[in-house]
Amino acid sequence: MEERTLATVRSLIAARDWNELRSAITRLPLPDIAEMLADAGKADRALIYRTLPTELAADVAAYLDPDELHSLIQDLREPEARHLLSNLSPDDRTYFLGELPGQVTQRLLNLLGHEDLKEARGLLGYSEQSVGRMMTPDYIAVRPSWTVEQVLAHIRRRGSDSETISTLYVTDDGWKLLGVLDLRRVLLAEPAATVTEVMAHRAVRVEASDDREHALAVMQRHDLHALPVVDSHGVLLGIVTSDDMLDVAQTEATEDFHRTAAVSPIAGRYTEAGVKQLVAKRLGWLLGLILVNLMSSGVIAVFEETLSATIALVFFMPLLIDSGGNIGSQAATMMIRGIVTGDLRLSQWARTLAKEAVVGGALGLAMGAAAGLLGLYRGGYALALVVGLSMALLAVTANLVGAILPFVFTRIRVDPAVASSPLITTVADTLGLLIYFTVARYILG
């Protein structure tokens, strides 16, 4: 059914039949309407938006990307833009305003009423990676002395604006967080019971200045739908909800993916990034890695004589270089992910390295045997011994380097993902050549 509605709406837009569209479009889920707004030409966007019922319009707009939303607002008349902005939920509004250039943000802030303006200014004041930046002040707070009946009446008054009503927050008169109240318990309790009697006198919480990754970890650890955010005195400032956290988890994972491939994190999505931004995020790392690579050339220079004497050694250079890089990348990626997800703690470094030494040894035996066979085929026993032994030694070494670097970076408070596959590969190369030529010189004389 939905597929059919989608097709109908598309054809109505194509036919620019705004009246029919008005009744058809509201049968679609909000994200689909938003996608249609985003895909529509600049000329039609404001027209389609105006067909939406007033109470739905801001909800739909909340699903647009900041750029798309901004472009829509530019096409609206001032009262319409004012209405849209004031009806966005505070967390969505902060995200939107925070992604725009400073000047644009200022101009849009001027469209807000006094209360909303104060709130938006406050939220935008938190640093971009902090919990404060993504919290919403739309929660329901109750007082410990209230009765269950009063709580229910309060929910009826305030509930429609709140991001969640499954959990209510109990504060004292100074808004200090005292505990939480599960709505379930309210519904199950006697009307005359007080909040103190049914609340949980403790609440897992985070501070507004905390990193949002910390909030994510706390939410996961405690399996929470919503997490209260307090200031340093324990005063309740807002809440963050698990659906927003899903976005955080996704964004943080993307940043880590990019970092492990030596790409500086891109703000926003790949499809929205321009060529200039993409080049800027990649070139620095690539040029830096060229410098690291000079070590490899240095090793070759030192062993030039060995190399000229046995040109067959050159054949196995790519094999050794690549295998070392691959083994190191595998180890590094597993460490990085373990550290980021909290599975591996810094204190476990010794135990982990011991484990990886054994793993590297096993990989080295198998890889050495395989490389030795190739060497035998290409150049006889001596070369087989050189290539096989080098590969085995390299496997152990590269594996340890890949395993240790993420711990080292974490220790010196650098993101462990900086131990990217390209960096590990480049470092492992130098090691590989060093081992290879040393073994060759020793065995081949």
Added chain:
Amino acid sequence: MEERTLATVRSLIAARDWNELRSAITRLPLPDIAEMLADAGKADRALIYRTLPTELAADVAAYLDPDELHSLIQDLREPEARHLLSNLSPDDRTYFLGELPGQVTQRLLNLLGHEDLKEARGLLGYSEQSVGRMMTPDYIAVRPSWTVEQVLAHIRRRGSDSETISTLYVTDDGWKLLGVLDLRRVLLAEPAATVTEVMAHRAVRVEASDDREHALAVMQRHDLHALPVVDSHGVLLGIVTSDDMLDVAQTEATEDFHRTAAVSPIAGRYTEAGVKQLVAKRLGWLLGLILVNLMSSGVIAVFEETLSATIALVFFMPLLIDSGGNIGSQAATMMIRGIVTGDLRLSQWARTLAKEAVVGGALGLAMGAAAGLLGLYRGGYALALVVGLSMALLAVTANLVGAILPFVFTRIRVDPAVASSPLITTVADTLGLLIYFTVARYILG
């Protein structure tokens, strides 16, 4: 305060003072109690568990890893084990039972009562990556004809078992999902209003056989806290909640991280994986990549003459090999992540490749210039030209290969993350050497 309690509890365990422990331990958050159980020696684990109030025990156990929980259950007496298992929530129980060896699962299933057993068997029947495997049948369903008053009475009866009460599910007598009902609307409505009047006559849903990654995408797109799961006839089977989805997002990201480093996904966490498993997940890829690497040796063999004539060419082999791999890995990782998160659709391949051609060109200019300078320093103008030109051509080529492979894999229904950095690096090497030696032969003669 919590820190102090934690220290107290630890010292009480050390002193084996179970009576004092009983009153102190309940002041801790559940995940902390679980961690303490996990960290305790095998001898103490059951004893600590027995200090927990009955109504809390299963909730704490739900935070344990499957292995830890299994070891605890083995130490309990049969009635205790039976009580624990029946009081786990169905989704937690399915996860636990699904992670154990088949025989153990069977033995534990025998501890369940008839109803729980039927439910557990049903849930375990879904494939491991499916939504069915992680859903819970603990939701609240209401009928369209009920009044708001009846709904509230129903919640009071059933609410304490339900995973969420913020959303109620409206079904017909055959349990077919008709729509959803926001608890907010129930609380705000007149007691005599019927469900039909206040419900949303539409519900975003997934099928039990759908992949859990699909459910994750749907939940993110619609910003939902809970998502109903139906069978192919639209009959409501259960729900999945966003806190469980956070775990899915984390697990899926970890699997992708491992794949992009050419490590087959490890079931469970790194710290729990044994050496044998770690080697098994890595060695196959490494040996396979050795085979791919034979192409590089082949290229060197073909150009042996060129190489012997100008041994200086060897110096820049690691530089070209590495840079090509790095550029290709960057591009591939960005494509993979874009495809996985839904930012990049398969249909956008042409536009994306065009964009990456430009990016590769820009990177090629900069990298070519840098490499050319190194060539000049090392061997004069001719070598500078060879190295610089090769690097520029390689940058464009490797970038396109890295960008196109994830699309190709997706097209042939292989996980795009199989276009791992090691694979791209190894393929880019062969290309790099081919370009390098061809350019060298042409320019140096």
